[in-house]
Amino acid sequence: EADIYQTPRYLVIGTGKKITLECSQTMGHDKMYWYQQDPGMELHLIHYSYGVNSTEKGDLSSESTVSRIRTEHFPLTLESARPSHTSQYLCASSGSPDGYTFGSGTRLTVV
Amino acid sequence: GEDVEQSLFLSVREGDSSVINCTYTDSSSTYLYWYKQEPGAGLQLLTYIFSNMDMKQDQRLTVLLNKKDKHLSLRIADTQTGDSAIYFCAESSFSSASKIIFGSGTRLSIRP
Numbered sequence: 001e002a003d004i005y006q007t008p009r010y011l012v013i014g015t016g017k018k019i020t021l022e023c024s025q026t027m028g029h030d031k032m033y034w035y036q037q038d039p040g041m042e043l044h045l046i047h048y049s050y051g052v053n054s055t056e057k058g059d060l061s062s063e064s065t066v067s068r069i070r071t072e073h074f075p076l077t078l079e080s081a082r083p084s085h086t087s088q089y090l091c092a093s094s095g096s097p098d099g100y101t102f103g104s105g106t107r108l109t110v111v
Numbered sequence: 112g113e114d115v116e117q118s119l120f121l122s123v124r125e126g127d128s129s130v131i132n133c134t135y136t137d138s139s140s141t142y143l144y145w146y147k148q149e150p151g152a153g154l155q156l157l158t159y160i161f162s163n164m165d166m167k168q169d170q171r172l173t174v175l176l177n178k179k180d181k182h183l184s185l186r187i188a189d190t191q192t193g194d195s196a197i198y199f200c201a202e203s204s205f206s207s208a209s210k211i212i213f214g215s216g217t218r219l220s221i222r223p
């Protein structure tokens with residue numbers, strides 16, 4: 001059973017809409033991450049957090065924002081979706097050096 | 112910044128061994144990882160190796176680390192159709208503030 005949950009799994013939405021992608025983990029991990037994945041496979045880190053009230057931008061500039069009000073919850077918000085935001089978004093968490101646990105991802109399509 | 116590189120595609124015949132290669136630049140890497148991503152899914156940690164190890168074996172998977180050449184490989188013995196996936200090499204170190212740096216992924220396809 002997954003310990004990190006992403007909802008929705010698939011989302012098709014019109015241009016200009018506000019969306020929030022949900023990510024929750026039950027492992028008590030302090031570190032959480034959001035990645036954007038190209039159709040060509042490469043992962044790009046867009047946001048990370050090392051604990052409550054701590055958020056940082058990643059290596060790839062993104063118009064999205066994140067918040068970390070509770071340890072288990074790390075939502076990602078797009079205020080005004082555009083077709084260029086169409087991608088797969090992966091959430092991950094880590095409590096130790098032995099790797100990240102990933103959610104199943106949200107595939108976002110903006111039409 | 113630190114970099115992890117791997118070839119984009121590998122095609123092997125069912126039953127043969129698959130070897131996926133990876134190179135990295137961070138000489139202070141402490142952990143090296145292999146992740147597997149099946150279609151439409153997130154990444155699954157397959158195995159990892161500490162930088163002071165040369166080899167790790169887990170059933171059909173063998174990881175080899177050449178720290179001098181900064182080269183990591185994943186060998187899958189008796190490759191099956193269920194092994195078709197994208198395999199990501201990754202590393203972390205204190206210099207990357209414990210963030211994991213991922214390669215671009217190798218897409219493994221299996222021929223009958």
